[in-house]
Amino acid sequence: MKAALAVVLIAFAEFAEARLIGQNLFIAGDGFTIERAISDADAQRTAQDSRSYKVLVLKTELARLVDSSATPGIRQLFLKARQDGAMFYACAKDLKALDLEPSDLLTGVRVVRGFPSKNGDAVQEWEKKLPLAPDRKMRSICAAG
Numbered sequence: 001m002k003a004a005l006a007v008v009l010i011a012f013a014e015f016a017e018a019r020l021i022g023q024n025l026f027i028a029g030d031g032f033t034i035e036r037a038i039s040d041a042d043a044q045r046t047a048q049d050s051r052s053y054k055v056l057v058l059k060t061e062l063a064r065l066v067d068s069s070a071t072p073g074i075r076q077l078f079l080k081a082r083q084d085g086a087m088f089y090a091c092a093k094d095l096k097a098l099d100l101e102p103s104d105l106l107t108g109v110r111v112v113r114g115f116p117s118k119n120g121d122a123v124q125e126w127e128k129k130l131p132l133a134p135d136r137k138m139r140s141i142c143a144a145g
Contacts, residue, residue, distance in 0.1 A: 024049055025137055029058025034065075034074065038081050051085040056138055057109070062094050065106050075106070082108055089134075091142035092127050101126055114142030 024045065028037040034057060041053050057065060064074050065088070078088070090105065092113045102111040112133040123144075133139040 024053035025056060025135065026053060027056050027058065027141070028061040029056075032061075034061050035077065038077065038086065041086065042084075052087055053085055054087050054089060054134070054138070055081070056089045056091070056141060058091065058141070059094050059097065062090050062100075062105075063098060065090070065109055066100065066104055067106050068104070070106055078106055078108070089138065091133075092130055093142060093144050096124065096127075102130075112138065112142060114139040114144060117144035 024041070026037040026041045026044075028034040032040075034055070037055050037057075041055070045053060064070060065078065070078075082088070088106075088109045090109050090111050092111055095101065095104075095111060102109075105111070111130055113127060113130045114133055133142050
């Protein structure tokens with residue numbers, strides 16, 4: 001009985017740790033398109049994985065999710081992926097680099113902040129209200145400065 005309980009506790013601990021590190025996180029940017037991130041998610045997730053998965057959209061790929069300029073194709077892909085369980089995230093630092101605010105993006109993109117800046121960069125008012133990224137990997141990628 002104790003052995004079975006130990007196995008269950010170890011499995012739960014590994015699951016909890018994976019969740020904090022960034023399980024089911026796919027990245028669009030730095031050479032990978034939004035289409036590629038979604039395709040990778042479809043190919044790599046298994047029946048044991050949660051239905052939901054995270055897509056972190058960086059820099060130039062983020063510009064494709066600006067509501068005023070998103071193409072019909074990207075809108076359709078975005079909506080279908082969301083229906084299939086994708087949760088889209090963007091880093092506050094990338095929005096600032098593109099001179100955008102969260103309201104400029106397609107509805108459903110969650111803007112998050114990473115670990116705080118070590119060099120005391122100015123934080124805009126809208127950034128102060130943002131939630132922290134949901135896992136350590138995303139917090140690290142979205143870290144300011």
